Amino acid sequence: MHETDENLMLAVRNGEVGKLAFLFDRHHRLLFDFFAKLTGSRAAAEDLVQDVFFRILKYRGTFRDESRFKAWMFHIARNARIDYYRKHHTGTLPAEDRDTEPQSRFGMPGDDLEQEQQVFLLECALLKLAPEKREVLILSRYQDMKYEQIAEMLGCEVSTIKVRVFRAIKELRDIFFKLSNEKPPCNVKKSVNSLRIM
Amino acid sequence: MQCEEVREQFADYVIARVEAPAPLEIVEHLSSCAACRAELDELKSLWMQLENAPATEPTAELQARFDVMLAAYEEGLRRPVHNWRRPVLEFAAAAALLVIGIGVGYRMHTPPARNPELAELQSELHQTRQMVALSLMQEQSATDRLKGVGWSYRLQEPGADVLQALLDTLMHDSNVNVRLATVDALRQFGNQPVVRRGIVDAMTRQEAPMVQIALIDLAVDLKEKESVGSLQQLTQDHNIDPAVRDRAEKGLEQLR
Ligand SMILES: [Zn+2]
Numbered sequence: 001m002h003e004t005d006e007n008l009m010l011a012v013r014n015g016e017v018g019k020l021a022f023l024f025d026r027h028h029r030l031l032f033d034f035f036a037k038l039t040g041s042r043a044a045a046e047d048l049v050q051d052v053f054f055r056i057l058k059y060r061g062t063f064r065d066e067s068r069f070k071a072w073m074f075h076i077a078r079n080a081r082i083d084y085y086r087k088h089h090t091g092t093l094p095a096e097d098r099d100t101e102p103q104s105r106f107g108m109p110g111d112d113l114e115q116e117q118q119v120f121l122l123e124c125a126l127l128k129l130a131p132e133k134r135e136v137l138i139l140s141r142y143q144d145m146k147y148e149q150i151a152e153m154l155g156c157e158v159s160t161i162k163v164r165v166f167r168a169i170k171e172l173r174d175i176f177f178k179l180s181n182e183k184p185p186c187n188v189k190k191s192v193n194s195l196r197i198m
Numbered sequence: 199m200q201c202e203e204v205r206e207q208f209a210d211y212v213i214a215r216v217e218a219p220a221p222l223e224i225v226e227h228l229s230s231c232a233a234c235r236a237e238l239d240e241l242k243s244l245w246m247q248l249e250n251a252p253a254t255e256p257t258a259e260l261q262a263r264f265d266v267m268l269a270a271y272e273e274g275l276r277r278p279v280h281n282w283r284r285p286v287l288e289f290a291a292a293a294a295l296l297v298i299g300i301g302v303g304y305r306m307h308t309p310p311a312r313n314p315e316l317a318e319l320q321s322e323l324h325q326t327r328q329m330v331a332l333s334l335m336q337e338q339s340a341t342d343r344l345k346g347v348g349w350s351y352r353l354q355e356p357g358a359d360v361l362q363a364l365l366d367t368l369m370h371d372s373n374v375n376v377r378l379a380t381v382d383a384l385r386q387f388g389n390q391p392v393v394r395r396g397i398v399d400a401m402t403r404q405e406a407p408m409v410q411i412a413l414i415d416l417a418v419d420l421k422e423k424e425s426v427g428s429l430q431q432l433t434q435d436h437n438i439d440p441a442v443r444d445r446a447e448k449g450l451e452q453l454r
Pocket of ligand 1: 202204234
């Protein structure tokens, strides 16, 4: 038996709040990955995922019969992210909260060191992008969202989204190549500590 | 076609989800311009690399926190209304929730008090209760708001926002029963200056005699000297319920 996300959420809305556990099970990894890439911090990402699911409970009454769950969830996620940065005043995460160093990926047996370095550089570059640009890239590239869904979520035209994505990728490329040419190239620890999140 | 113009068209070939054949003009330009070819290849390859970046996995703690939160929320909704006056078996409930959390991802190697993970979970539980209390106090139905007020009994040290929410409820809630329950709930935080001030402020502004009497009782029990002015005002107000006036007079005597 497979209930759709929408049916589960309608049940949650109508009082069976325990069914949120199924939705959490299906989506929390995706959401965590989204926030981790967006903020560069695992701790912040976990807080934000928790916040999103709490908001889903709190605002369950606003989920409409015709709403699509994933778009609705990302809409909430976006607001949670905006509030999170507002709460942290400058929009810069405190140094101790920044833990982007992808430890789990380094030193894994059989992993290609050069590939790891590339991935890491890319993550460095992503974090140097302005948050709106980073967001739109992460949504379109990592989250496998259709441009139509992203447009709906951000409240603008599909063509606008495409232009934004393309601009973001061009800017990312520039940052990426600048980082690649730095000597020494993007020292892991140092660069993470000197990264400004926003 | 100029390089600039050509590159503006790249968007469709780089980020498009479906491969569309490029117009002849562009194909021709690309075949003769190495710089534009390189630009397109670079962008395409970066776009592919983005997809290959591995997903970051959460720790088991995330699941544990969610379970604690959901259990707390469900319990908040289930809790019968008539229980709001009685602080429930706080410890048993807390222990039950902790077990849920620990069962998911926690192994205890050290005694509870010294276990930092447990301490963290306890703090998480505390925060969850605050969230539940706060969110229920904003609900549409008076029954839910009563539950929210009731949840404050589970907070040994409520945050400023919970206290403020209680005081707001006391001042502005449209339902007398909710306001009355709030007076009761505020009693447990009577040592906090902000609460004492709130009680004194509310005394003369309440319209329901029942709530006014409850506030006078509370101020007297807390031996709040600052309430003398408000009490005097009440004894001289001839528009209010005589029972309230009587109680205010008695209260003044008790505080002297
Ligand atoms: Zn050219």
